[in-house]
Amino acid sequence: MVYQGPSRGCNSCRQRRKKCDGTRPSCMRCIKAGRVCGGWEHAASLHLRQYKAQNANVSAPFVSIARKCGMPKRVPHPVTGILPEDKLPSEISREASNTFALRAFFYNYCFISANPNLSRGYLSRLEPLALRLGPESELVKACEAVAFGGHGKPLNRPALVQFAEGLHQESLSSFAQNMEAGASTNRMEYKMIAMLLGLYQITMCSDEDYGNHITHAKGLAALMKISASPFALFGKDIGLFAVPAFRDSDTTLDSLLFSLEALWTRLESPQSSLDFPALAEALVALETYFSVWQKRRIPEVKATSVTTIALRYDSNEHPVGYWPGSVDTYIDLYVAGVWNVFRAARLLLGHLLMKFTSTIYDQDSNRNTTSTTYRLVEDIFASIPYHLTDNLPAFVDGMRTSEQIQPGKHLGGLLLMHPLYVVANLSSLGPEVRRYARRCLEWIGENHGLGQATLLARRSDLDREYLSSGLMLIWSGFAM
Template sequence: MVYHGPSRGCTSCKLRRKKCDGTRPSCMRCITAKRACSGYEDPELSSFRLYESSVTMQPSFITTARKCTMPKRVPFPGTNILPEDKLPIETSQDESNWLSLRAFFYDYCIISSNPNLSRSYLPGLEMMTYHQETTSNLVRACQAVSFATHWKPLNRPKLFEKAGSFYQDLLGSVAKVFESLNGVDIMETRYIIMLLGIYQIAIDDENDYGSHDIHAKGLAALMQAGTSPLSLLGIRLSNCRMDEATKSHLNQRPGVFSIPALGHPGENLDQLLLSLDSLWMASEAESLPKDLLRLKRASIYLDQHFVLWQGSRAAEFKPTTIGAIGQSNSYSPPGAGCWPGKVDTYFDLYVAGVWNVFRVARLLIVALIIKLSEASEENEDCSEYIRTVNCIVDDVISSVPYHLTDNLQVFLGTSSLNKEIMDSGKFLGGLLLIHPLYIVSELPFVSGDMRDYMRTCLAWIGSEMGFGQATLLSNTPNIDRNFLASGWMLIWSGFLG
């Protein structure tokens, strides 16, 4: 037998002894079979295999995650009469609670198959619940979010009532935790507070919204951080609230959006985001033309570093175009996920989320450059910046199907037949899209059709994934900046290991 070198197939196909087609970042054979593609062994990345402390390594376990299969409550055929909102006769309340927990794991917990490429999302949460009682605060918080986000897509108000009951019970328990922080399990408490905030994001409506802010402030107090999501990028918990092992582990962790194996000496997305924030605040404080001109030059320089970050990513980390949606013959505007153009896939939702954080940051810095050009009265032609904006927005749009669909290949095969996504994917995908879509919808130099499409996608996330805040943002322009910041902080905290 002649040795031709190491196999170039993905890890999943190797284990199954199947011929891999080599598509990156996820092979088509795995996607078609509805399997999680474990990615590829890359010689350039192999030296980073054990970059993290053993504290973060999760023991092998079989996940109990399961997509919710409860049917939507619809009227009896030929009538507008809805059946009674109740559990199937063979399902007890305890079993319903257990199924809701499994659905939560499916929708929100992402365990990376390659930590060199992805930091995951809530990676240790499922394992942590296995060591808890079924009525523990942590389990109840997961169930509250699951019930709160499923009731609207399933048209089952009883789930909303149960979610509210769990939430109210949890508020008292969390309040007691803050009375005495000595001996508190920081990780568990952080998860609970974050989940209470996500619950509020789910139940937001036009008459009552913004209550997630109190949980963002509680999270900030626990972690000794500000309420801006950027405060998480350099977070360190106080010495008095952790043991030495935890302290050592935190000090070794990379940034929220930084992967050591993909590092570049001068390009760190966490630092670039912090620099953008500093420039933006400085632009609001300065008014003299010479100062505005200086800030503009600094903004252009920073934008160049964002471009360098994009170009220096490993191929496995970059999005891959796997298809396209054709132009519809219909005169009606495209539904969620059906904007004509390319469709991209990603290694996982963490990676997809990082790319949209990067894209929004670039959109904001280009917006800052245009703003400073106008304020400094340079009369510069900004048409090139507008073209850059359109390219970035196209990339955001191309990520929407990946975030929202259950099976991207099936969606691409049927997109010409349907006016919008018919089978929603993991709810985390919608959660990660809420703020990027809203920010793009508010940029004045983005075309009106694209901005309307962003609002269409937000409305879909609200109705099909149960996030009331998405519905709110779909029809509420110029919302308070602090409202967005506190929501984004709660979502970003799920990236922390």
């Protein structure tokens, strides 16, 4: 989200006078060489200052204020066992704290695609709009509520969580009053606020109070004039997962997902009314379309393996991020997220194939479906370090000496939750695979403050409305 200037080289490649491929957040040249990528920010900021000095009368490009901001985790004193007082550092004012929270939100949840042909970004229009509306706007307060809540929980700072709830109530009350007063529902600001209020509930979700996000999903759907379903986002000319790199004439991932949803709905009808041969034929045909779509993707949006984690024969409980096999990287979290949406959908399709076509499937076909299922799961697991770590090259460099993954952007955990939930509850998979998916969900809940991830790890009985409304809120961020 920072101005990139005419050179797309990262700082490390520029210093070494090497050609950089421009992959973000870490370039592939640095990853393959085992170096920590220096990133772009410092060079970009320096170039921007020079640009402004030389072109005082030219309007400056947008520069993000997003930064990784945080406080130390509140832990008991090693000798006395007493927790320190839960308060802001004396040198930090409340105004400054709010600013840090806003910057942290932009860092954790927003990014602008460097190439619209390959990626849509996520909440890419939010930061410019929030900065224009100012610190007292409902939109900014909603962002700060999510940031304080999402950081306060992992840091064991209930004061931040309590402050987050105050901001949430203030934003919710003002939003409701504006809706009652007939505010223009076409304004992107209000759609973003509705989405953020839902994201706040996903963050603060608990076993006792876990369905509040459903109301916000319905409110967002009303503002967008669609039904309260994630699949409704495929209409309205949004093309949610159909940027040019993911589009293939009339076959888009959007259309494949819509077809899968339609088949799933038909299969939920009373069995006496089902035409099983016709449904089996439709399922097999759809599986072929999914397979062809995957093969036809251009190399630029496919996963790139950066290393391999060796099998640890003495461990039945692989640490989060250390599942044996490939570790993959992507050009950004949108692309990684699209691939895991595809994988989760194809896993569900494989489940339906095994369940409803067993009478016409031969043994070889069943083996092929099982093999495809495990390959898809391995690909999801290979994406986990990219989604969850703060610095993938540093993770790769430290794999031999550490089994701890350093938490990265919360968006990575948010996009990974539902694919992991599919894996954790797929009966055809082995117990070790399903346990690992649940441990990853627990990790996301604990380290990214996403309460819904913790709930997904512990519950397998969540109804369709609950899961669909959560997906709708998450996926809507691609459209804003």
